[in-house]
Amino acid sequence: MPVAIPKNNESSSSNNRLVPSSWNLTDKDYFLNITLSELFEKQASKTPDTIALKFAADTLTYDQVNRYANQLAYKLRACGVTKESVVGVCFDRSFEMVISLMAILKAGGAYLPIDPDFPDERKQFIVSDAQLENIITQPSYKDTFSNVKNAISFTLYDDWLKAYSGDNLAPVASCENAAYVIYTSGSTGTPKGAVNTHAGIVNRLLWMQDCFSLTETDVIIQKTPYSFDVSVWEFFWPLITGARLVIAQPDGHRDPQYIYNIILTEKITTIHFVPSMLQIFLETEHLSRLQSLRRVICSGEALPYVLQEQFFSKCTCDLFNLYGPTEAAVDVTWWKCLRNDSRKIVPIGKPIANIRIYILDEKMNQVPVGEPGELHIGGVGVARGYLNRPELTTSNFIRDCFSNKPHAQLYKTGDICRYLDDGAIEYLGRGDDQVKIRGFRIEPGEIEKTICSFDGVKAAVVVAKETSGKSEKILVGYLLADFEAIPVSALRKHMAKHLPEYMVPSKFVKLDSFPLNANGKVSKKALPEPKTDRPLLQRSYKSPDSELEQKIASIWESHLNLEPVGIEDNFFELGGTSLIAGMIINTIQNTISKQVSIVSLFQNPTVRTLSLAIKNSTTTESNNRPEHSDRIQMQKKMTNQMKWLKRKV
Template sequence: LRGNGVKTDSIVGIMVERSLEMIVGIIGILKAGGAYLPIDPNYPKERIEYMLKDSGSNILLSKSDLIENIEFYGEFIDLYNEEIFKNNITNLPRINNSKDLAYIIYTSGTTGKPKGAMIEHRSLVNRLNWMQNKYPISEKDTILQKTTYTFDVSVWEILWWALVGAKVCMLSPNGEKDPRKIIETIDKYKVTTMHFVPSMLNVFMYCVEENRNNMGLSTLRQVFSSGEALNFKQVEKFYKEFGNGKKLINLYGPTEATIDVSYFDCINHGKRVIPIGKPIDNTKLYILKNNEPVPVGVSGELYIAGDGLARGYVNRPELTAEKFVDSPFEPGTKMYKTGDLARWLPDGNVEFLGRIDNQVKIRGFRIELGEIENRLLQHENIKEVAVLAKENKDSEKYICAYVVSEKNLEELDLKSHLKETLPEYMV
């Protein structure tokens, strides 16, 4: 990578399935001084090409059969070519400082194009150090790497273990959708630490209940949950299934603030409100209305300040200026406007109340409904469209689109149209 010109703030794309090569590639990019850009090989061709072009990536680590139909004019390095591992294996001199980029993660955007949040090393180190100080692991622990690496929860799954000489267990590709596979993996590899979005935690707990497979989960001791609102029924069920020997931690945070900015240790206390908790180290939370703090119990927009804030969005100065605003409380610093409604509770915790805008989270995936609407409006037979997030009888969210057309349209045709540019989780 250094030989191909990688230096500080160089963006290096990586597009592979979950594998040992994925971790080797990510650590290699960071050691070379660059920032990694994770790309899901299952994304539509147009989205992959947009991310590579928009980010300015000149190098792509991948596998030859994954890039056959991708237009990319930079340098391709095949991570599965054994020859590349025969070079000098001594550590390279470190060239980074704390304000260099560590990674870029693209999230759904209202304009119909995804936007890339740029995270610096100082933000990543702050987040990992907080986690190790608050929920320490040692060489005896094993983290389950199950989150798709295009989502930022994967960052701590991929890197935390290495700080202390612990172990990481790579769940097989697509195994994150199979609770039985997860249970088998926890049992076989003695997993101690892992993450679930609340909806998948539900599925996991029902599977445990069905199979009464608790004995196979004896090593599991801490479960982190984020990506959606965690409710009291899920907490109750967790402690009913596992007792007090395992810990459930509710985390909250946007990609723009380095994974998580607040935490709450869930206990089986019977309260109906599960807060998103208190800020992590070197982080401040503000709840404001008209740029003024609101009293305890009053709702307002949640703002984030501190070491976790992203540098901004790739090639989006206007959006960066709109979302990362000057702090009236600490001149010379920025705050991130989350678009989330929240309120302070009397005990100093924060309660999440929902979104202000048109963004939703479904199964942990952050989705701008406007991006789906924009894509549907590109269909030649659609005149008007409205996309909503609705709930089924089990309170699970799903996306529902209403279209106005002068012709009869087949659902499969519309889904096919969306899949040309949108990832599977948005269709």
């Protein structure tokens, strides 16, 4: 629920201690007059024969990555790409995905990631809203973008690459030009693309290197979906420092056992988790074996103190909590987590280099230490604004009244925070209805608009609620409708046509009317808890037969917080998500002492089919991970599998 901030600088603090100006003395003399691709080229010239990328059993050196990216960049230049050109990218995780991002930067453009998992309607909205004329994609997705002027199908084995030079291009972009555009949920019901510059992301990466000092011995895993801005540092930090980037298999980020295996086998030293996924990962057995791991970085949603303590009880490496919106270059504050911190909270920390943080009241005055206010971001990391949305940019990016620079901006985050006595910042919540689910920023209005477009629905309200006895949040859709019972199967099918999976509510509740507060607005606090009854599905209920089916059904009931679960009920129609799937897989493995992959659950989304798959499986060693010598065959197999799974879901 929204957190209130003081009006007229009112304060309950007895001392009204002012914020020291020294807390924003973050100046660092980094060389920022350089682009991200130029930083990579400098590294490639230093360590040309060092392995830069690894995917499955195959590797590419820094020189190979540089030459492939140059060839593709020349192709983009031939298509008219230059500075400020926004170029779409749509790939499953692969060498080609990373090389495409680098090629766009080399050509002078800004990359715009389009998640292959997005519904076609959302993909087409982004193409139209960004006015894309160029997109790079893998062959299996090219038909989706037939309306784009230049839709380039790209693999490393394409003959047309030979027509282009592998030498570095003459740069056309500068540090002030756009580097990437990432779309995020919009409060008005439509997504919006935040434009970040080279100077902003270069500053962010140089700060990170300043703090953590990656070397050629470090190995980073790239597992964050590239439509989420954490992926930016996963991609580029290792590649500008000579470290190795290991690319996780498509959908590998959802599977805690796969993540464990790849950390162990590839000797990963640095990894990122959103806290909700870290919670599941910590349930994996034998974490003490992960001796290569030096640091775990959390961001994307609030890191609970209890989860921090659970981490320290099972892991010996460092834990860091970072914070930043999409409207800034990834992260703007950081905190090294402390064991046995007496404050019983996990701050979001202090500003990184060349970033300034202001916590302000409604009149733009700084609130005293300890008092809540809206967090505003200033400095080089602030995004330029929203792509092709001048009015929205003007309302959220305001003049920096604390800076002498004529064009300096502050970004109004909407996050309510307060300063602690030592200058660290505590995150308290939102000043509006925006929520975070599994690290994804979600505006409920966009979901409500989609629910209301379903036949028979008159009004809808969407909130995030904690599930009974669990810390993770789920989306719940409340609706007023003409029908007696919610046709959940049909409604989910409708939602899936318009929204990404993480924006589809796990539960729906039909009400006769919404509870109202004294101002006549919907009282979200008064909305009832969703019932735990089995929803109305297309298939009738069938009870478990075998002992294994009974165990699996019971596990589903516990994690989905509903009962009874029939053996032919579809996991996703019951409100299952990828996060819940990870929890279920962990519980099943611990219960029956047999390895089960998250892909197996996606392929077999009923208790009956999953039971049969487990029964017919002979794999019992949890540390087995298949290696494929033929990378392109592996990628084709994964792509076909993902396309099949999306049709099933």
